Structures are given as C-alpha cells and as structure tokens.
Amino acid sequence: MESETQVVPTVTEREQWMVENDVFHVYNLFANAPRNVKPQLLKLRREKHLEYLNGGLRYLGPSFCVLDANRPWLCYWILHSLALLGNPLDAELESKTIDFLGRCQDQEGGYGGGPGQASKISKLYTFLLRMKHPSGGFRMHDGGEIDVRACYTAISVASILNILDDELVHSVGNYILSCQTYEGGIAGEPSSEAHGGYTFCGLATMILINEVNRLDLTRLIDWLVFRQGRECGFQGRTNKLVDGCYSFWQGGSFALLRRVGSLIDAQLVMPDAGEHCKVSGTPEQGEILEGTSSQVDKTSQFRQGGLNAACRVNYNDIGHSFITTSPLLEPLFNSSALQQYILLCSQVQEGGLRDKPGKSRDYYHTCYCLSGLSVCQYYQSEDDEAPPSRSAVLGPYSNQLEPVHPLFNVVLKQYYEAHEFFRRH
Numbered sequence: 001m002e003s004e005t006q007v008v009p010t011v012t013e014r015e016q017w018m019v020e021n022d023v024f025h026v027y028n029l030f031a032n033a034p035r036n037v038k039p040q041l042l043k044l045r046r047e048k049h050l051e052y053l054n055g056g057l058r059y060l061g062p063s064f065c066v067l068d069a070n071r072p073w074l075c076y077w078i079l080h081s082l083a084l085l086g087n088p089l090d091a092e093l094e095s096k097t098i099d100f101l102g103r104c105q106d107q108e109g110g111y112g113g114g115p116g117q118a119s120k121i122s123k124l125y126t127f128l129l130r131m132k133h134p135s136g137g138f139r140m141h142d143g144g145e146i147d148v149r150a151c152y153t154a155i156s157v158a159s160i161l162n163i164l165d166d167e168l169v170h171s172v173g174n175y176i177l178s179c180q181t182y183e184g185g186i187a188g189e190p191s192s193e194a195h196g197g198y199t200f201c202g203l204a205t206m207i208l209i210n211e212v213n214r215l216d217l218t219r220l221i222d223w224l225v226f227r228q229g230r231e232c233g234f235q236g237r238t239n240k241l242v243d244g245c246y247s248f249w250q251g252g253s254f255a256l257l258r259r260v261g262s263l264i265d266a267q268l269v270m271p272d273a274g275e276h277c278k279v280s281g282t283p284e285q286g287e288i289l290e291g292t293s294s295q296v297d298k299t300s301q302f303r304q305g306g307l308n309a310a311c312r313v314n315y316n317d318i319g320h321s322f323i324t325t326s327p328l329l330e331p332l333f334n335s336s337a338l339q340q341y342i343l344l345c346s347q348v349q350e351g352g353l354r355d356k357p358g359k360s361r362d363y364y365h366t367c368y369c370l371s372g373l374s375v376c377q378y379y380q381s382e383d384d385e386a387p388p389s390r391s392a393v394l395g396p397y398s399n400q401l402e403p404v405h406p407l408f409n410v411v412l413k414q415y416y417e418a419h420e421f422f423r424r425h
C-alpha cells in the first residue's frame with residue numbers, strides 16, 4: 001500500500017477536478033461584477049450601524065435582569081457586530097453584560113457566567129455532557145432537539161473554554177457524518193435537507209474534533225460553490241432565495257475550507273482516505289498532536305492533524321493551530337460580488353443590515369452580514385491579522401472591518417485573549 005507521502009496530488013490534478021466540476025462557475029457568472037455602481041452606495045454606513053447597535057444595547061439595558069431565551073443571543077449579535085466595527089465597549093456596559101449573562105446560568109450548569117469562575121465552568125462541562133445523546137449528537141437544552149447546531153455550540157464552547165475532551169467528542173463525528181447529504185452539504189439532522197447554517201456548523205465541528213477528513217470534502221465544495229446566486233449573495237439551500245445572513249454561514253465555510261486544502265487534495269487521489277484514517281485510532285486528550293505545537297512548520301500543522309487521525313491530539317489546541325496555519329486553497333467564491341450584495345442589498349442606509357431588500361433590519365442579520373463582509377475582506381489574505389489589501393475591500397478602504405476567527409466567529413483579537421485566558425485557568 002502507498003504511504004501518505006506518495007499520494008500528494010499535483011496542483012494540476014486539483015485544477016483539473018475543479019474545471020471538470022465547474023467549481024469556478026461563479027467567476028463566469030460575475031465576470032464583470034461589480035459594475036456601474038455609484039461609489040457612495042458601496043460605503044459602509046458605519047456611524048448609522050453603531051447608532052442602531054447601541055440603541056439595541058440601551059433597549060436591553062433596563063431589562064438586563066429579565067430572563068428570555070433570545071437575550072443572550074441578542075447580546076452576542078450586538079456585541080459581536082460592535083467588535084467587527086472596531087467599537088470598544090465601555091467598562092460599565094461590559095460589566096453589566098457579564099452580570100446579565102451570569103444571571104442567565106442555570107443552577108445545574110448551562111451557559112457560563114463571568115470569566116474565570118472555575119466552579120461555573122465545571123458545571124458547564126457537566127451540562128454539556130448531560131446534553132450528549134447516544135447517537136453522538138447533542139441536545140440544545142434539557143429535552144430539546146438534537147441537531148448539528150447543538151453539536152457546534154457544545155463543541156465550540158468547550159474548545160474555547162479549554163475543556164474539550166474525549167468524552168465530549170465521542171461519536172460526534174459519526175453524527176455529523178450521518179447528516180452529510182447526497183448533495184454534499186450538511187443537514188440539521190439525519191435525512192433532512194442540506195442547509196448553509198448547518199453546513200457551517202458541521203464543518204467547523206469536524207475541524208474542532210480533528211475529524212474533518214471523514215467528510216466528503218469534494219462533494220461539500222461542489223454543493224457550496226453553487227450556492228452563490230446571480231444576485232451575488234448566497235442562498236441557504238438549493239432553489240431558495242439568497243439572504244444576507246448566508247454571507248457568513250456559506251462564506252464562513254469557504255474560509256474554513258481554505259485551511260484544509262491538502263485534505264481535499266488527498267481525497268481527490270484517495271477518496272476513502274478519511275474513513276481509513278478514522279478507523280485507525282481515536283485521538284486522546286492531553287497528548288499533543290505532532291504538528292500542533294508551536295515549534296513545527298506552520299504550513300504543515302493542521303494538515304497533519306486532519307490527515308492522520310491516528311496521531312494523538314490535544315483538542316483544545318486545534319482552534320489555535322488552525323488559525324496560525326497558512327491557507328492553501330485558491331479562492332472558491334466571488335468575495336467581491338458578495339460584498340456588493342451585502343453593501344447594496346442587505347445594508348439599510350439608516351443603519352442595520354437585513355436579509356434582502358423589502359425586509360426589515362434586525363440584529364441577527366446585522367451580525368451575520370457584517371461577519372460575512374469581514375470574511376470577504378480577509379478571504380485572500382495570507383495572514384489573518386494583517387490589514388486586507390486595497391483590492392480585497394470593495395468600496396472605500398474605510399469599509400474595513402476587524403478579522404474574525406472563522407471557527408468561532410469571534411473577532412480574532414478577542415479570540416486570542418480568550419484562548420490565552422482559559423489556557424491558564
């Protein structure tokens with residue numbers, strides 16, 4: 001049998017597959033886009049968005065003690081949008097928010113309180129374990145639905161808090177794999193339809209548990225590249241309308257795929273490589289994967305982990321080594337066309353962003369449209385912390401947003417702070 005080092009394909013083989021599968025169809029679709037657009041329409045209405053977002057926080061303010069399932073989400077959507085716009089939070093609001101989220105924690109453990117509260121983190125761990133289902137999936141809450149979104153929220157939260165271990169990871173990969181459909185995208189649960197929201201969640205989860213090579217990545221790409229429509233935005237699923245929020249759910253998946261290029265190459269020449277690696281062993285916590293420590297070659301770190309699941313892995317290092325690995329894959333969607341959709345169709349001139357013209361602005365769409373805009377601006381950068389090139393930012397360069405960590409959709413600077421904090425606690 002051939003060794004892994006003998007199966008690295010040439011760029012020509014990948015290019016040939018991409019041409020055969022019309023992966024670059026989107027470039028033909030928008031050959032001349034953006035065109036004939038008044039420059040002022042491409043300006044990000046930063047001040048208006050800040051006004052809208054701060055207004056939302058003021059509205060949340062008097063009700064900080066009210067418990068409502070959507071309020072923590074509202075906190076995230078608004079605070080993350082402000083962070084993307086580079087707007088520092090004042091200290092009073094920050095402590096109010098921490099206090100509010102602390103009150104939202106269930107006695108039996110649920111989502112966390114303020115940082116550094118170790119006992120709460122151990123309760124959170126117990127809660128996550130309690131949400132695990134024998135299928136490998138997670139429930140959203142006690143008695144709640146089991147789906148790929150719940151797997152992602154559980155695994156990503158555990159990863160950022162440095163508490164991801166074998167027990168939490170056990171069988172999650174099997175569950176996600178059972179949700180990849182014949183189209184190539186990932187559904188919310190087995191036998192459902194592939195959807196952008198769940199595809200992002202499933203792909204990110206598989207990366208965080210070091211099992212992304214088990215997905216059929218070429219089929220996933222094949223599905224994903226056809227989701228960008230003539231309107232320049234993304235649709236969530238086949239034959240549906242485009243919507244600004246998929247700028248992140250689909251665009252974010254492209255940002256993730258950029259860093260698993262060598263796994264895609266490996267699947268092209270050895271399609272069953274993923275499953276072969278999977279049966280050869282399960283990674284164990286606490287044992288560092290060869291290639292995830294800082295001494296090794298940056299470009300090979302993540303590739304080795306994903307390719308060879310038999311290697312020992314420290315799950316909590318994966319998010320960090322992923323982002324410090326150089327991207328390998330050529331651009332697979334038209335990021336300039338997507339920026340055009342976000343700025344012209346999703347942006348509300350009075351502030352806030354929306355699904356599409358005719359719909360109202362809301363904080364969910366503001367968060368995911370801005371997150372998608374950031375993904376577009378940094379999509380072709382080699383180094384995620386460096387400012388994007390002038391040509392990568394559609395409209396005036398002042399449209400530039402902060403970069404995000406695509407696995408967590410958290411502004412990169414804040415991700416590094418959190419990673420460092422929880423690594424030490």
Ligand SMILES: CC(C)=CCC/C(C)=C/CC/C(C)=C/COP(=O)(O)OP(=O)(O)O
Pocket residue numbers: 149152153195196197198201235236237240241243249
């Ligand atoms: C972490 C987290 C919260 C993830 C959520 C992921 C997400 C957005 C899932 C999509 C859910 C879904 C089936 C929407 C379809 O709505 P629709 O039929 O109104 O929209 P469509 O026509 O665009 O499919």
Ligand SMILES: [Zn+2]
Pocket residue numbers: 243244245246355365
């Ligand atoms: Zn939407």
